[in-house]
Amino acid sequence: MSTTNKKKSVLIIGGGTWGCSIALELARNGYSDVTVLDGEDIPSSIAAGNDLNKIMEEGKRFHAIFVVSVRGACGLSRDTNDINLGSQSEDDTDAAYAWNRLHDLCTTAWLNDPIYKPHYHRTGYVMAASSDAAYEALLGDIRGHEDEYQKVESAEQFRKAMPEGVLTGDFVGWRGFAKPSGAGWVFARGAIISAKDEAEELGVRFITGQQGLVTELLFSDETKPGEIGSAPKQGALRGVKAADGTIHRAHMTILANGANADELIDLKYQLRPTAWTLAQIRMTSEEAELYKDLPVLFNIEKGFFMEPSAETHELKICDEHPGYINPIYEERSEDSSPGQPKSERIIGSKPFARQQVPLESEERVRAFLMETMPHLAARPFSFARICWDADTVDRMPLIDWYRLNGNASTESRLLLAIGGSGHCFKTMPAMGQVVLEFLEGKVDDRTRRAFRWRPETAVNRNWWDVQGRWGAQGEVMDFNDVRGWTRIGES
Numbered sequence: 001m002s003t004t005n006k007k008k009s010v011l012i013i014g015g016g017t018w019g020c021s022i023a024l025e026l027a028r029n030g031y032s033d034v035t036v037l038d039g040e041d042i043p044s045s046i047a048a049g050n051d052l053n054k055i056m057e058e059g060k061r062f063h064a065i066f067v068v069s070v071r072g073a074c075g076l077s078r079d080t081n082d083i084n085l086g087s088q089s090e091d092d093t094d095a096a097y098a099w100n101r102l103h104d105l106c107t108t109a110w111l112n113d114p115i116y117k118p119h120y121h122r123t124g125y126v127m128a129a130s131s132d133a134a135y136e137a138l139l140g141d142i143r144g145h146e147d148e149y150q151k152v153e154s155a156e157q158f159r160k161a162m163p164e165g166v167l168t169g170d171f172v173g174w175r176g177f178a179k180p181s182g183a184g185w186v187f188a189r190g191a192i193i194s195a196k197d198e199a200e201e202l203g204v205r206f207i208t209g210q211q212g213l214v215t216e217l218l219f220s221d222e223t224k225p226g227e228i229g230s231a232p233k234q235g236a237l238r239g240v241k242a243a244d245g246t247i248h249r250a251h252m253t254i255l256a257n258g259a260n261a262d263e264l265i266d267l268k269y270q271l272r273p274t275a276w277t278l279a280q281i282r283m284t285s286e287e288a289e290l291y292k293d294l295p296v297l298f299n300i301e302k303g304f305f306m307e308p309s310a311e312t313h314e315l316k317i318c319d320e321h322p323g324y325i326n327p328i329y330e331e332r333s334e335d336s337s338p339g340q341p342k343s344e345r346i347i348g349s350k351p352f353a354r355q356q357v358p359l360e361s362e363e364r365v366r367a368f369l370m371e372t373m374p375h376l377a378a379r380p381f382s383f384a385r386i387c388w389d390a391d392t393v394d395r396m397p398l399i400d401w402y403r404l405n406g407n408a409s410t411e412s413r414l415l416l417a418i419g420g421s422g423h424c425f426k427t428m429p430a431m432g433q434v435v436l437e438f439l440e441g442k443v444d445d446r447t448r449r450a451f452r453w454r455p456e457t458a459v460n461r462n463w464w465d466v467q468g469r470w471g472a473q474g475e476v477m478d479f480n481d482v483r484g485w486t487r488i489g490e491s
C-alpha cells in the first residue's frame, strides 16, 4: 500500500488458489488485519484450484516463443509475437521476464517452503502429441533444453515409461518426450488448505457462505457540489456488499475471485471465463499401489492424468481441448421481438457450476483411456465437473490497481489479482509474493508492465480464440451446443 502501514485493514475477495496464497503472504509479512471472503467453505467447490492435482514444472528457462510450457488447460500459447522467452535477463521482453520470474519464485517455494513443499511430487512427466503440427509445437517448447528430455517414439517406449501394467494401450501415432526430473504435479487442494490453515493460524479471518459471497462493489460517487448535471465519476472503493446484506469495509481490497471477477466489475473484456472438464475413476487399493509415483502423462491434443490420490484412490483424467465458453450476447432492442435475430456480438462468458461433464467430454476421456489404459476405459466415473478459469488475451496474469476514471491508482483502493488463464496453479506460492509487491509499491517495472491493466489487448476480442491450445475439434466450444451431460450419482 502506498501505505506500508501493516495495521491497516485488507480485504481479499476469493479464498481460492491466489486468495489463500495472498492471505498467507500478507500474514507472514506482518499484516495484522486481513480478512478473506468466499462464498463457500474453503476450498470452495467452484475454485479452479480445488482439484486432486495440477501439473507443475520447475523454473525452466524459456528460450523461444512459448509462454506456457507443458500445461496450458491448457496447451501451448499462441500469443508469441512479442515474447522472447529466454531467462530473467535484460534481453527478455517484459512478459518473458515476468513469467520466468514467477516460475523461479514458485519453484523455490514448492521445493523449500514448508507449507507448499509437502504437496509437490517431483515425478517428472511424459508429454506427447499425435498430429505433426502439435508435435512441432512440442519441439518448439523444448528447444534449447533438449538435453533435459528423452525421446519417446514407439508404443513400447511409452508403455515402458511407467511400471508394467499401467500403460497397456497401443499409442497409435503418439510421439513425445520424457522429462524425468524438474517437473511433476502438486496436490492442489492440499496446498490451498495448508496455505489457508497457516494464514488463519497467523491471524487472518476467513468469512464464508452468504456473508462472504460478494455481490457488489460499492464505489463512492466523486461528483462534487456544483457539478450537478455532469455524469458522476467513480471514486474509491468504499466497501463490498455480501449476499446476506453485510457491508465489509477495508482500507485496501484485493479482487482474487478467479473466473467470477467480471461479474463484479467492468473489466473491459480483459477476462474470458473459460471452462475445462475433468473426470475421476476409483481405483482399488492394489491398483493405487501400482500407480504410485507415476510421472504425469500429457498428450496436448488428447488429455492427461497423474497418479491416483493417496486418500481416496481416485484417478483424475482431463480431456484436453481449447475450452468451453457460455457466451453472453449484447442485448439489442429487437431481441425482444419474436422471430428477430439476436445480436451476434459476444460481450462475455458467464460461468456456472456443474458437477457433471458434457457427454462429448466423457467420450474424449474414454478415447484417451482406450489409447493409454484400455483396461480402465469402461470404468464408471465416480466424479466429474466443469472447472472455470479466466483467460486474459495474452494469458499473462492481470495484477494492477483498478483504474479510477482511466488512471491506475492506489486511490481506487482496489487491487486486481486475476487471470489464471489455465496455467497458474503452479504459480500459487509466487502470486502472494508478487501481489504484496504491488500492494507495497515495490514491484519492478517489467513485472508491472507485463501484468498491467491492458484493455487495449481486448478491443474486438475474439471470444473463440483457442489461445494456443489443442484438442477436440481444435475450437473453443459453446456450452449451448452441448447435447447431453453425464448423470454421475443419479440412479
Ligand SMILES: Cc1cc2nc3c(=O)[nH]c(=O)nc-3n(C[C@H](O)[C@H](O)[C@H](O)COP(=O)(O)OP(=O)(O)OC[C@H]3O[C@@H](n4cnc5c(N)ncnc54)[C@H](O)[C@@H]3O)c2cc1C
Pocket (backbone or CB within 6 Å): 013, 014, 015, 016, 017, 018, 019, 037, 038, 039, 040, 043, 044, 045, 046, 047, 048, 049, 050, 053, 054, 055, 056, 071, 073, 074, 212, 213, 214, 215, 256, 257, 258, 259, 260, 275, 276, 277, 278, 318, 387, 388, 389, 417, 418, 419, 420, 421, 422, 423, 424, 425, 426, 427
Ligand atoms: C481443469 C483445469 C485444469 C488445470 N490444470 C492446471 C495445471 O495442471 N497446472 C497449472 O498450473 N494450472 C492449471 N489450471 C489453472 C489453475 O487451476 C488456475 O489458473 C488457478 O487455480 C486460478 O486461481 P484463482 O485463485 O484465480 O481462482 P480459483 O482457484 O478458482 O479461486 C477463486 C475463488 O473465488 C471464490 N469466489 C468466486 N466468486 C466469489 C464472490 N463473488 N465472492 C467471494 N468469493 C468468490 C471462489 O469460491 C473461489 O474460492 C487448470 C485449470 C483448470 C480449470
